[in-house]
Amino acid sequence: MSNTRPVELPLLPSGDTDQRDTVPCCPPLTSGELSRADAERMAVMFKALGDPVRLRLFSKIAAHPGGEACVCDIQDVGVSQPTVSHHLKKLREAGLLTSERRGTWVYYAVAPSVVAAMAAMLDLRDA
Amino acid sequence: MSNTRPVELPLLPSGDTDQRDTVPCCPPLTSGELSRADAERMAVMFKALGDPVRLRLFSKIAAHPGGEACVCDIQDVGVSQPTVSHHLKKLREAGLLTSERRGTWVYYAVAPSVVAAMAAMLDLRDA
DNA sequence: TCCCTGCATCGATGGATATCGATCCAACGA
DNA sequence: TCGTTGGATCGATATCCATCGATGCAGGGA
Numbered sequence: 001m002s003n004t005r006p007v008e009l010p011l012l013p014s015g016d017t018d019q020r021d022t023v024p025c026c027p028p029l030t031s032g033e034l035s036r037a038d039a040e041r042m043a044v045m046f047k048a049l050g051d052p053v054r055l056r057l058f059s060k061i062a063a064h065p066g067g068e069a070c071v072c073d074i075q076d077v078g079v080s081q082p083t084v085s086h087h088l089k090k091l092r093e094a095g096l097l098t099s100e101r102r103g104t105w106v107y108y109a110v111a112p113s114v115v116a117a118m119a120a121m122l123d124l125r126d127a
Numbered sequence: 128m129s130n131t132r133p134v135e136l137p138l139l140p141s142g143d144t145d146q147r148d149t150v151p152c153c154p155p156l157t158s159g160e161l162s163r164a165d166a167e168r169m170a171v172m173f174k175a176l177g178d179p180v181r182l183r184l185f186s187k188i189a190a191h192p193g194g195e196a197c198v199c200d201i202q203d204v205g206v207s208q209p210t211v212s213h214h215l216k217k218l219r220e221a222g223l224l225t226s227e228r229r230g231t232w233v234y235y236a237v238a239p240s241v242v243a244a245m246a247a248m249l250d251l252r253d254a
Numbered sequence: 255t256c257c258c259t260g261c262a263t264c265g266a267t268g269g270a271t272a273t274c275g276a277t278c279c280a281a282c283g284a
Numbered sequence: 285t286c287g288t289t290g291g292a293t294c295g296a297t298a299t300c301c302a303t304c305g306a307t308g309c310a311g312g313g314a
Contacts, residue, residue, distance in 0.1 A: 030194075034186040036205075039179040047177025051272080052166040055173070059161040062251060067157075071291065078163075083273055085292055090271095104281050104290060112251055119249035122242050124189060178302080198261065210303055212262055231260060231311055 026121050045118055048094035053077055054087045058096065061108055068109035153248050172245055175221035180204055181214045185223065188235055195236035 026042050034042075049055055060074040061067065075084050088108055091097040095114045100107050153169050161169075176182055187201040188194065202211050215235055218224040222241045227234050 029182075029186045030189045032186075032190045034183050036179065036183075039182045039186075043177050043179045043182050046173050046182070050170050050174025050177040052163065052170045053272085055156075055166045055170050056161050056163075059156045059159075059166075062157045063159045067251070075291095079272085080274060081291075082275080082293080086272075089292085101280085101291095106291065110251065115249050115251055119246045122246035122249070124194070124237065124239055124242055180302085206302085207304060208261075209263080209305080213302075216262085228261095228310085233261065 026117055028123055028125070029121050030124055042118075042121065045094050045096065045114070048091050048096055051087065051090075053079055053083070054091055057084065057087055058091060058110070061097065062110050066109070067112065068107050070105045070107050072105060074108075153244055155250055155252070156248050157251055169248065172221050172223065172241070175218050175223055178214065178217075180206055180210070181218055184211070184214055185218060185237070188224065189237050193236070194239065195234050197232045197234050199232060201235075 061069045097108045188196045224235045
């Protein structure tokens with residue numbers, strides 16, 4: 001089961017890293033029609049933040065210096081350890097977080113470009 | 128049942144309209160801890176955009192001149208009429224849309240301040 | 255007064271998901 | 285090699301929710 005791959009969302013002008021034909025993803029919501037595929041991709045990201053527990057986990061990580069934190073430092077959100085793990089996985093699959101193991105501990109970090117992309121979608125300019 | 132009241136989300140510097148002690152709602156997600164109540168409020172808004180159909184409906188409305196549209200102009204999103212109505216209600220309850228009847232038709236409009244607030248939450252600045 | 259049209263609401267249903275305890279696996283230390 | 289600790293995965297369950305057809309209701313003709 002390889003459904004752990006994060007949502008496709010390049011859009012960082014990093015370079016030539018396997019730049020498939022994924023559209024620059026997610027134009028501002030005012031840009032007329034929205035393809036079914038784009039809507040699906042964007043919905044995954046918004047849905048990831050559409051849960052109070054995930055919001056608090058994400059907030060704790062974002063508030064940590066460097067936008068990264070050890071799981072052991074953010075586990076106190078009122079639910080069991082398996083549930084925390086489940087929510088962190090959801091956030092990672094949505095592309096909002098990345099994870100890395102360092103020895104005994106696992107660190108989760110905010111993916112700034114993806115979050116910025118979400119903010120850009122909500123930029124209605126003047127409207 | 129009066130559970131149709133939109134989410135509490137003043138934060139617009141409009142004036143003195145019954146300004147209860149609702150905190151200015153929803154600081155940037157990097158601002159340390161997030162209270163359970165705030166997380167709940169914010170989650171409702173993100174969850175509202177966490178569905179492809181709702182995202183397309185919202186997009187269509189936002190793309191219309193003036194950020195408002197008649198239901199009859201946006202119904203073509205691939206689901207039944209009751210389902211469209213259900214999703215529009217969800218978006219309205221989340222505070223992202225307002226609705227107004229004009230004769231035979233009902234118009235939905237984007238609530239710019241609320242959308243801007245969501246964008247502000249995602250502003251991680253430098254981090 | 256009917257009838258038609260535009261939306262909202264109701265009730266049912268199937269699928270998604272948040273949550274948990276139990277268990278497994280990786281890293282580390284004794 | 286064993287035991288301990290951090291974290292992920294599994295399997296079960298209860299709740300939520302997206303969707304539909306049927307129905308109700310308001311506005312506007314005829």
